[in-house]
Amino acid sequence: xxxxxxxxxxxxxxxxxxxxxxxxxxxxxxxxxxxxxxxxxxxxxxxxxxxxxxxxxxxxxxxxxxxxxxxxxxxxxxxxxxxxxxxxxxxxxxxxxxxxxxxxxxxxxxxxxxxxxxxxxxxxxxxxxxxxxxxx
Numbered sequence: 001x002x003x004x005x006x007x008x009x010x011x012x013x014x015x016x017x018x019x020x021x022x023x024x025x026x027x028x029x030x031x032x033x034x035x036x037x038x039x040x041x042x043x044x045x046x047x048x049x050x051x052x053x054x055x056x057x058x059x060x061x062x063x064x065x066x067x068x069x070x071x072x073x074x075x076x077x078x079x080x081x082x083x084x085x086x087x088x089x090x091x092x093x094x095x096x097x098x099x100x101x102x103x104x105x106x107x108x109x110x111x112x113x114x115x116x117x118x119x120x121x122x123x124x125x126x127x128x129x130x131x132x133x134x135x136x
Contacts, residue, residue: 015066022131029124032074036086038121045129051113052130056106064106065127068097073123086121093120 018028029037040048052061072093075083084093091114099107118126 011063011067011070014070015063018066018127019062019131022128028128028131029069029074032069032124033082036073036082036121037124038086038119040118040122040125040129044115044118044122045126047115048118048126049129049133051115052110052126053133054109054113056109058130060106061110062127062130064098064101064103064110065094065123065130067101068094069123069127072097073120084120086119088120089116090114090118090120090123090126091116094123 021028052058052065072084073082091111094114095107095111098110
């Protein structure tokens with residue numbers, strides 16, 4: 001992640017804050033409603049973390065996942081409904097989000113490596129698993 005713009009700085013600070021909250025065993029996404037979060041089985045968490053670590057540098061993968069959670073998973077329509085269904089495939093939506101950000105190579109690697117069974121509602125748990133892996 002390069003800091004070329006004020007928005008990049010805000011995203012980096014938000015990512016750093018989330019990583020510190022996870023390190024301190026606090027909820028980094030406390031404002032995200034419970035209906036948009038799902039448990040992530042340990043086997044899927046290991047596969048997802050492994051895939052994200054193989055896709056690129058860990059910081060870049062974590063930044064992409066964090067940005068996706070903050071900007072897409074937490075987003076609501078005018079009526080307060082979630083913009084993305086928690087049952088959707090994380091791989092497809094995350095890759096599209098990353099592609100829109102201009103990171104075509106990362107999007108392609110994620111499409112190849114991220115397990116298909118991980119859902120959008122499990123994105124927070126995947127981020128937490130990655131952040132804890134980063135602490136090891």
